[in-house]
Amino acid sequence: MNVLGVIAEFNPFHNGHNHLLLTARARCQADYTVIIMSGDFTQRGEPAIYDKFIRTRLALACGADIVLEMPVAAATASARDFARTGVALLAASGAVNYLAFGCEDVNLPLLYSLADVLSDEPPAYRRAFREALKDGNAWPTARSRALQQFFQDYPPKQLARFLKQPNNILALEYLMALKAFAPPAAAPITPLPVQRIYAGYHDQSLNTPVCSASALRRGILNQLPQDDYLAQFPEKIRSAMQGLIKNQTPMSADDLSQALAYCLAAGSRKQLMDALDMDENLCRRIENMRSHFTGFNDFCDRLSTRAYTRTRISRVLLHTLLGIRTSAQSDLEAAGYAPYLRILGFRRHAAPVLTQIKQRAHIPIISRPAIALRQLPDTPARRLLSLDVHAADVYRSILNVRSGIAGVHEFQHKMIVLE
Numbered sequence: 001m002n003v004l005g006v007i008a009e010f011n012p013f014h015n016g017h018n019h020l021l022l023t024a025r026a027r028c029q030a031d032y033t034v035i036i037m038s039g040d041f042t043q044r045g046e047p048a049i050y051d052k053f054i055r056t057r058l059a060l061a062c063g064a065d066i067v068l069e070m071p072v073a074a075a076t077a078s079a080r081d082f083a084r085t086g087v088a089l090l091a092a093s094g095a096v097n098y099l100a101f102g103c104e105d106v107n108l109p110l111l112y113s114l115a116d117v118l119s120d121e122p123p124a125y126r127r128a129f130r131e132a133l134k135d136g137n138a139w140p141t142a143r144s145r146a147l148q149q150f151f152q153d154y155p156p157k158q159l160a161r162f163l164k165q166p167n168n169i170l171a172l173e174y175l176m177a178l179k180a181f182a183p184p185a186a187a188p189i190t191p192l193p194v195q196r197i198y199a200g201y202h203d204q205s206l207n208t209p210v211c212s213a214s215a216l217r218r219g220i221l222n223q224l225p226q227d228d229y230l231a232q233f234p235e236k237i238r239s240a241m242q243g244l245i246k247n248q249t250p251m252s253a254d255d256l257s258q259a260l261a262y263c264l265a266a267g268s269r270k271q272l273m274d275a276l277d278m279d280e281n282l283c284r285r286i287e288n289m290r291s292h293f294t295g296f297n298d299f300c301d302r303l304s305t306r307a308y309t310r311t312r313i314s315r316v317l318l319h320t321l322l323g324i325r326t327s328a329q330s331d332l333e334a335a336g337y338a339p340y341l342r343i344l345g346f347r348r349h350a351a352p353v354l355t356q357i358k359q360r361a362h363i364p365i366i367s368r369p370a371i372a373l374r375q376l377p378d379t380p381a382r383r384l385l386s387l388d389v390h391a392a393d394v395y396r397s398i399l400n401v402r403s404g405i406a407g408v409h410e411f412q413h414k415m416i417v418l419e
Helices: 015-028 052-061 079-093 108-120 123-134 139-150 156-164 166-180 213-221 235-247 253-266 269-274 280-292 296-303 310-322 326-334 348-360 369-375 380-403
Strands: 003-008 032-038 066-070 098-103 190-195 341-347 416-418
Touching: 003 015, 003 079, 015 098, 015 190, 032 052, 032 079, 032 348, 052 066, 052 235, 052 341, 052 416, 066 079, 066 348, 079 166, 079 326, 079 341, 098 166, 108 139, 108 166, 108 190, 123 139, 139 156, 156 166, 166 190, 253 280, 253 296, 253 310, 253 380, 269 280, 280 296, 280 310, 296 310, 310 380, 326 380, 341 348, 369 380
Parallel strands: 003 032, 003 098, 032 066, 098 190, 341 416
Antiparallel strands: 066 341
């Protein structure tokens, strides 16, 4: 049985994601596809435009067979912990033998070489990295500059461009994670890089054959005419997306503004310092500038500097709002980055791979979080699941106010099951 794994946000699912699944399935002749998907909040430090159950249904309609939720502590973390958790969950399932991921440059030898250096951190690389940090560079820039110095035989401009591409960076993290969390040799997970087509990760244009998810979010949030972008969704879900765009209130970072303003005003300095990814300098900067707070996005822009990227600041603020503390990263590490397998949905024909996961997985399989929270002892897995439930409750509460419609609590949500 060939089982393909994909780690994704599907925020929202579009033709580029469809291309990734179809291409990867054909290349490895996959019988089934297992998705590790972010829940209601994403790695950019923002709420997903639609909740995890809506996005699960769309993914299942477009070729996914099982969708598992990535714990929110990892889904909103750095690329390193995002990739490690995704890979560790796929490995822990005991069923997946391929990992597909999109990247801007499908240069597997270069990716492997870079991943080896980042995994082993030879002395020359560490020295270059420390010097780049001392020069005031943010962590991602410092790492890029150190790699350019280490790979001096590689054209520097070409390498710099390669390292600026978000999906290339995530591909490196996946390869490092595969080394760190590889299952037994009898069942290795083989990487399958797939060339990203047309629009770049940050491209905001809707006038390309396949545009980016960020461009689609812009179109939906700004209420642009559906004719401008509806064809960007696979035909199987086009009518569903048309209904969603018309009837479902989308979520954006600024929808968190009032809740975050309260947290910043009411929280103590210790609570602020405890937020995951926070440090002393950033904490002081937030304290000094919180009187200027007018909204989530504006505050991110005000706080960002050469040393603190906007994405990192967005994640820190989201962690502050959701109560995701530094201890959550310790819990992820203690759980080997694979605390449990939370099933969000599946297709009935995926019964054979579900059976295999139940037989081989060495971590809890969760279909009903209310029962799991009662049964799990006070362990990293239970604490991480509690964070997932809390994050879903925050998302639902804010969406209730935005839409004027009461949503379904996490404990009452049923798994999505499609024929």
